[in-house]
Amino acid sequence: MFGTIVKRILQGILVLVLVVIITFVVLRLIPGDPARQMASDGSAQAVEEIRAEMGLDKPIYVQLFEYIPKLLTGQLGWSYFQKAPVFDVIVNTAPFTYALLFSAMILGVIMGLIFGIIAAVKAHTWVDRTLSAIAVVFQSMPTYWVATMLILIVSVQWGLLPAVGYKSPKYLILPAFVVSIPIFTAVLRNVRQNVMDGLSQEFSRAARARGISHITILFKYAFRNSLIPFITQIGGQVGVSLGTCVLIESVFSLPGMGMQILNAVLRRDYNLVQGLILILAATFVLINAIIDISYSYLDPRIRKAQGGL
Amino acid sequence: MRMKKKLALLLAVVMLLSISLACAPKVPDSQKETGTEDSKQGSTPDKGKDTLVVLSAGAFAGGWDPTSHSILANKHLEHVLYTKILYPTDSGELVPGLCYEWETHDDGSATMKIREGVTFHDGSVCDAEDVKYTIENYSEKSKPSASNFREQLKCDIIDPYTVKVYPSSGEPFAEMMALLAGTPVFSSERTSEQYTNEGPMGTGPYKFVKFENECVYLEAYDGYWDTEKAPSIKYVEYKYVPDAATRLAALQSGEAHIIERIEIEHIDLIEKDANCKYVEVVSGECQMLICKWPREIMKNDNLRLALAYALDREGAVDAILGGHASVAKGFVAPSFVAYADAKGLPTYNPEKAKEKLAEAGYPNGEGLPPITFTTSVGMYAKTKECGEYFVQNWKDVGINVTFNPVETATWEELLYSDEERAGEIVHTGWSPSMPDAGVPINAHYANRGRCNFVEDPELTALIQKQSRVTDPEERLKVWSEEVYPYLASKCYNIPLWVSHHLYGYSANIEGFVLDSLSFCNFNEISFK
Amino acid sequence: MNTTITATQNDDVLLEVKNLRTYFKLPRNKLVKAVDDISFTLHKGKVLGIIGESGSGKSVTSRSILRIVEEPGYIAGGEILFKGVDCLKLSEKAMNALRGKEISLIFQDPTTSFNPYMTMGQHLEEAYRVHKAASKDTIRKRSLDVLKMVGINDGENVLPKYPCEFSAGFRQRIFIAMAMIFNPDLLIADEPTTSLGITIQAEIIEALNDVKRASGTSIIIITHDFGVVSQFSDDIFVMYAGHCVEFSPKRDLLLSPMHPYTVGLIRSVPLLEARKTRRLKSIPGFPPDMTALPDGCPFAERCEYAKDVCFKERPELLDVGNGRFCACHYPLKQYRTSDETVLEV
């Protein structure tokens, strides 16, 4: 058990190291120059000076060797554009992204669970077909478009919720709903399929033959057995949802990491992009590590195979 | 055992919920739900409201030192935070700013009288010391703010409210005063750390309160010197909203009063909405095609002219930009000091283009080496569609051009690059905040042109010549009879059109005026 | 259709199935008559073997008895008299009270019939608790008892473990034990050995035998393997395409099968002796398409004795005396199985 955790942590660190190096190199290889971004119509001399100030006049590997030790001591560097430590930018913006991510995950998962179970129980009836149709429709709508439509309807037409910026948690409702849609549809289909599979498994039938009630079979047998694929899927959804957050924050002008990262990429604010990607990747790695470790708690087969606990 | 499990589950759920609630970012009370929150002002007038909400299309850069950037969003902000030395008008004149009287001398220097009784937002007095500090720092070669200054300016203090400005080289140049128009006066005592930690500080009608969550909060400054134009709206929230559709939605829902850069497709929607209006202003931004001189093929005068004659600019403006641009008749925007139509500027003429192509040595395009045309996606309106249109224009006369639309940062690098990878032609727009023809023409064509890298001693000499002529009328003559016709005969860069600013605003505000440089005086706006 | 296999001593009858019909509705209006008009009787303490090829409707029959046929299947008609009460008329709640308490069902594949997330102890406890509230200790004691009944003496070690920790054969024994937790009157074993290896099969049959001896439960054992039914059933019921084709006391059926299908089945028994002397003969052809059964005898396509009438008229199940029933236009009166295939009784 302990071994597994250590292994997962090492794997996670390896992934993050790769992410750091790849981002570092790729950012500097793609065309575009942060110095030019700061002084767009500046003279070549002014641009050179800014570049030197940013340390970008050195070869990439030298920059990398200077960056890594700093990173190890927790220094994420300085944002060229924000003129502030990257760490501060992250501290200021991460809460919005995490709030958005978690509320969307919770919303999407809860909705997906409820409707997925209903669809499975009512499999092949009009209820199921309606739910599946809704899921397909939702899934095929581009998130950006959904966001725009919601703003038009809820904010502009009805005047119910604000569309831009952030002042109170109410500003999170629309974006969270938008981010939750892909989660909702994925969870719905996953839960529906797995619960249906679970219900048609021999052990569910055997339980029925022992006089166990439908509802017990539904949760204790069918759903319990779909938990692992379900949780695995949530792990995958974290990545997708982080991506959606990045996109959606800009639409709603939610001042989170997503909006920062888009700007930072546009501006070639290397350190900021680097820091934000590191944090986003770490979030993804961490959640997935937790999920992997949780398998062994959830599944006796894995637990026994690992011979612990 | 079972009990424990359920408890654990419950705990997990509670934890998740509380994490996400705890994550819900806290907002200080002072800022909560002020002004235009509780929206739908569309139907309820803003009477009694005290916050003007403006949505910026560009992001604000931190740091706030006016010399440290050339970023448009920050310049918009500086317009209301600072008083500029002089102000340009859209008819190409300069009017008083912090300097209320000035006199230019034959040696290229100028004496400026500075207003008395002007205070910075921290209460300190603004005098000649600050003006000297501003001018010398702002024009210092290594500073991004100096990008349009031909050279470093120097300043002597004559008395506490009089200064003498002169070019450091001693060589006079005519656009010096225009460069000062547009220079915001900042305090000689404010350090770079103060800018970073406390934000910008000037003598303008609004003072900076804070920058938070991509929004700049401003408050009216009681001590603004121009009492006639003292702000009527107490607070301004200047918010960065990258998405054009979202900006429009915020305007329509009443969450915002002014939105920058509406899209051409959105004009219809605004016209249908009784609560919204839009304003269209001919900007100071002249869009053009840069011909990269270092490419051997682009040194062929006739080829450049062939390229220019082949372009159907009217067609592109009508078909793609819906008429929301003015086809260029000269090399800068008409609102600039020393503007005149350029005589002999090629207009759409495919026959002539073919002729020139043959003269260039490539009849019907035979033997023409490959030409690449780069444009940005997302920087200016509909660049990609226009680019495709041009490529077709060129193809029609026998010039095959490879189209290369790229993302903005890549484009910007290619724009300023003389390397092979920059290709032959790059589309750009140019809008200095100092509206004197000398500024962009000098930057683009004198010595080594900034983007096209053209080296034409004759042209450089002409540009030098005009800048030595201090008398405005005589200077204009040099421009219209010598510089512009020469430029037109060479077409080192091919002018396309002058873009229009399209801003949306709420029907509930009045006094909203946008100038050609996209500056707007929030202090002159009031709620109906 | 009019002939039913009626019990001779009515008071002894535990289960009487009359004209049971279970159909499946398939898309495009197709109907599968998986069980079509079958009837049989089971006496207290007796063992009934149901035999037939795959797809003949054996499992559907057993599920129909417990009324756990799943969508899109439904019981289209008939009676299932358990201790004289028609199960088809009971409420779902009353039915639930029977399931696992008075009638238990053992499944074919012990690797899939346990919930992987529950320990054996939890399974047994749950099986008990659904029907009766009791203290943990009582349940534990009962669990250990039933485990002993199937030959598991170290029950304490078994209960806290998960299904994945046992071999298939061992799991099946635990499953049988779980089925016996309330000493049901009827135990239905649906191919309890099919998925297991030869040696394990014997163990399971042994366990069933033990259970029967210890509790006097009546058993319906479903199989497609004569080796299994021959060992301990009293009567044998042969199914083909949802129909009963022959019903007979075991000995008679094995020695002188009357239905050509039964003969085919017996000939295909993979007995060691049989293998030595002559080649195994499987029945030629395939079971019929259940969505489109012919009007005549369903076996006609594959029957070596088929005549014209067989293709036109469906033979009815007729009482041929000595407690034997057969559905064939030309029952084999003289057929005797060879010595090799006669199984020890």
Ligand SMILES: Nc1ncnc2c1ncn2[C@@H]1O[C@H](COP(=O)(O)OP(=O)(O)OP(=O)(O)O)[C@@H](O)[C@H]1O
């Ligand atoms: N869920 C279902 N949907 C549709 N048809 C079904 C379903 N279950 C059973 N059937 C039909 O009922 C017929 C009998 O199935 P059943 O499972 O009873 O066969 P069996 O005799 O138990 O076979 P095996 O030896 O393979 O277990 C099948 O041929 C099939 O056509």
Ligand code: SF4
């Ligand atoms: S009825 Fe005819 S076809 Fe059917 S089993 Fe008897 S002999 Fe064969």
Ligand SMILES: [Mg+2]
């Ligand atoms: Mg079966």
